Amino acid sequence: MASQQATQNPFRPTAGAEPPQLIGRAGLLDEFSYGLQIRSGAPGLLTIFTGARGIGKTVMLGEAEDIARAQGWLVVSETATIGFLGRIGEAMRSAAEELGKGPKGRKITGIGAAGFSITSQLAPAQQLGWRQLGEQLLQLLEEKRTGLIITLDEIHGANRDELAQLAAFVQHFIRQGLPIALLFAGLPAAVSDLLNEGVATFLRRADRIDLHAAAIREVEDSYLATFASLEHPISPKLIRKAAKSTGGYPFLIQLVGYHLWQVAESKETPLTEAGVDLALAAAHRKNTRVVLAAALATASPKDIDFLQAMSEDDGPSSTAEIGMRLGDAKNTIGNYRARLIDAGLIQPAGRGLIDFAIPGLREYVVGI
Ligand SMILES: Nc1ncnc2c1ncn2[C@@H]1O[C@H](COP(=O)(O)OP(=O)(O)OP(=O)(O)O)[C@@H](O)[C@H]1O
Numbered sequence: 006m007a008s009q010q011a012t013q014n015p016f017r018p019t020a021g022a023e024p025p026q027l028i029g030r031a032g033l034l035d036e037f038s039y040g041l042q043i044r045s046g047a048p049g050l051l052t053i054f055t056g057a058r059g060i061g062k063t064v065m066l067g068e069a070e071d072i073a074r075a076q077g078w079l080v081v082s083e084t085a086t087i088g089f090l091g092r093i094g095e096a097m098r099s100a101a102e103e104l105g106k107g108p109k110g111r112k113i114t115g116i117g118a119a120g121f122s123i124t125s126q127l128a129p130a131q132q133l134g135w136r137q138l139g140e141q142l143l144q145l146l147e148e149k150r151t152g153l154i155i156t157l158d159e160i161h162g163a164n165r166d167e168l169a170q171l172a173a174f175v176q177h178f179i180r181q182g183l184p185i186a187l188l189f190a191g192l193p194a195a196v197s198d199l200l201n202e203g204v205a206t207f208l209r210r211a212d213r214i215d216l217h218a219a220a221i222r223e224v225e226d227s228y229l230a231t232f233a234s235l236e237h238p239i240s241p242k243l244i245r246k247a248a249k250s251t252g253g254y255p256f257l258i259q260l261v262g263y264h265l266w267q268v269a270e271s272k273e274t275p276l277t278e279a280g281v282d283l284a285l286a287a288a289h290r291k292n293t294r295v296v297l298a299a300a301l302a303t304a305s306p307k308d309i310d311f312l313q314a315m316s317e318d319d320g321p322s323s324t325a326e327i328g329m330r331l332g333d334a335k336n337t338i339g340n341y342r343a344r345l346i347d348a349g350l351i352q353p354a355g356r357g358l359i360d361f362a363i364p365g366l367r368e369y370v371v372g373i
């Protein structure tokens with residue numbers, strides 16, 4: 006029933022899930038959309054999204070994919086775990102075979118029946134096959150006046166050789182004027198390192214869009230609109246309080262919205278302030294558990310020691326000082342610093358200084 010549909014909880018506090026309203030991202034995909042019209046070599050067709058955990062990077066890739074699909078573009082969506090180049094190759098192969106079945110019935114060459122290896126490096130023959138296949142597919146798409154968009158998420162964890170190879174292929178296609186777009190997402194400090202390492206200078210020319218928290222005002226407006234469809238709407242004053250408590254942080258916007266909705270729909274009367282406070286507390290507890298626990302899931306005991314040594318400071322820590330606290334040599338500390346930056350747990354904070362990269366992490370590590 007339609008009314009049933011309209012009152013279902015619309016919030017989506019899950020990684021990568023499309024939110025009911027995309028808050029605070031107006032205009033960010035304009036360059037990309039404009040590039041889709043030009044179809045080859047436009048700056049917006051090479052874009053990197055960076056931002057902290059839970060800020061909405063994966064959602065932005067999804068939005069870009071939707072826009073491209075609506076224009077008839079072919080979408081290949083991947084995460085940068087080992088073997089992504091081979092997986093992209095396989096996706097291109099099925100698409101090319103599918104398209105090649107058209108009236109002209111073109112035969113797809115490129116790679117033998119064995120397929121692409123799902124390791125970090127393609128063998129030379131496979132590299133050639135990948136490139137030929139890409140060219141064929143892009144030419145088929147060019148005839149249809151569309152193109153191919155490849156999105157690669159979690160790029161900070163990518164194998165460097167594999168990434169350099171992908172960049173080289175794409176650069177080659179662009180030079181030939183073929184319709185290709187490449188969009189990435191990753192954690193900011195790790196992406197900066199990756200670009201500075203010179204893995205592929207070509208990638209440095211990408212448009213970099215750093216995602217931040219949304220303005221509280223926009224969260225409030227969005228909540229007002231969304232909660233208006235509740236049977237017993239929440240008072241504007243309490244909505245403002247809820248919006249403020251999110252700090253404009255997208256994952257919290259969804260968590261707070263979700264919990265508020267859940268409590269509100271179970272009541273026969275509008276929510277009181279006490280009811281709202283309960284929902285906010287539950288949402289914030291969940292945020293701590295999910296974001297911080299997930300961020301630390303791959304941390305080693307030594308990583309935790311390092312973070313705990315940092316937590317003795319109230320603000321940024323000096324790496325030299327951390328070395329003394331832990332009694333470790335400079336290069337050991339340097340290794341851990343790099344590891345933790347890559348994991349998105351800490352970030353550089355000026356000369357010789359580092360700081361926690363996720364709100365609440367300092368307090369959290371004290372208690373583990
Ligand atoms: N602009 C937005 N407005 C409202 N909610 C959003 C927005 N962007 C993302 N969200 C919500 O925030 C949560 C996190 O989004 P997403 O998974 O894209 O973040 P992420 O940056 O990719 O995180 P991670 O680094 O952990 O992969 C999801 O629940 C999503 O629905």
Ligand SMILES: [Mg+2]
Nearest residue numbers: 021062063158
């Ligand atoms: Mg993500």
